[in-house]
Amino acid sequence: MSIESTIITKSTTPQSRSAQKLETRRRILAAARRVFAREGILATSTAAVAAEAGVSHGSVFAHFGTQEGLIAAVIEDFGEALSLHLHESTERGAGTREVLKSHLDAIRESEGFYARLAVETPLLPSEARLSLVLIQSDIAFHLSPAIEADAKAGSVKAMPLPLLFNTWVGLLHYYLANRELFAPDASLLESRGEELLDHFMSLISTGGKR
Amino acid sequence: MKLCVACGMPMEKPSDYPLGDESKDYCVHCARADGSMQSYEERAAAMANFIVMTQGLDGRAALAAARARMSRLPAWKGRP
Numbered sequence A: 001m002s003i004e005s006t007i008i009t010k011s012t013t014p015q016s017r018s019a020q021k022l023e024t025r026r027r028i029l030a031a032a033r034r035v036f037a038r039e040g041i042l043a044t045s046t047a048a049v050a051a052e053a054g055v056s057h058g059s060v061f062a063h064f065g066t067q068e069g070l071i072a073a074v075i076e077d078f079g080e081a082l083s084l085h086l087h088e089s090t091e092r093g094a095g096t097r098e099v100l101k102s103h104l105d106a107i108r109e110s111e112g113f114y115a116r117l118a119v120e121t122p123l124l125p126s127e128a129r130l131s132l133v134l135i136q137s138d139i140a141f142h143l144s145p146a147i148e149a150d151a152k153a154g155s156v157k158a159m160p161l162p163l164l165f166n167t168w169v170g171l172l173h174y175y176l177a178n179r180e181l182f183a184p185d186a187s188l189l190e191s192r193g194e195e196l197l198d199h200f201m202s203l204i205s206t207g208g209k210r
Numbered sequence B: 001m002k003l004c005v006a007c008g009m010p011m012e013k014p015s016d017y018p019l020g021d022e023s024k025d026y027c028v029h030c031a032r033a034d035g036s037m038q039s040y041e042e043r044a045a046a047m048a049n050f051i052v053m054t055q056g057l058d059g060r061a062a063l064a065a066a067r068a069r070m071s072r073l074p075a076w077k078g079r080p
């Protein structure tokens, strides 16, 4: 990402001031995502985020209020990026496997953060908890037409969509939550993503079309 | 690229718009059959229903998630 390379102008027109404000906000969000990935979401203080972003502690408060507000904003920001990635990388009419591959690719960009989110979601404030539901909803938006089409064509078994979807998410989250055990020195999705995808597809495929 | 003011979906093709009308700020999923925009309650119910059908959540939890998303969208800003 080129966030760090953005030039902050020193002029004080209202326009540049609001651009500067937006840039600071972006910098804090990106820094928070990095620290959350390293240290955990709830274990991270707003002071640590300020230090990582190179801004004053007061600036974090000015932009996000409480730690809770910051957490909600980081998840929302991540969700928006993930949703946009999925939308851009998923052709309409894409098959189940392609959509799931896009899902993995979208997560991989922020794997460390997403793994923390998967583990900590039940402990987070309710607004943040609901955000994960909404992120999954965006994935389901792309996945459900693909599954319906593949089921109709006979390549994917007919089964309740929530169970199929939650089986995928459950598999993914288990591996991500324990990524230090499965892929200590690498990206889990890079080293094991294809394997998980192959396995899941073999579970839901009829075997008729391969 | 426009984002639907009522659900946040990116709109790119004519088929993303209600009755193919690209001057609209809301998407085909947020429109009634006659092309007008759904009410807050209609939209919340439809969004919650999608969540139930795809993720299997309890209906009340799904509705809470739908309302949380809607509270951040331009069409519904200022709703309780």
Ligand SMILES: [Zn+2]
Residues within 6 Å of the ligand: B004, B005, B006, B007, B008, B009, B026, B027, B028, B029, B030
């Ligand atoms: Zn919409």
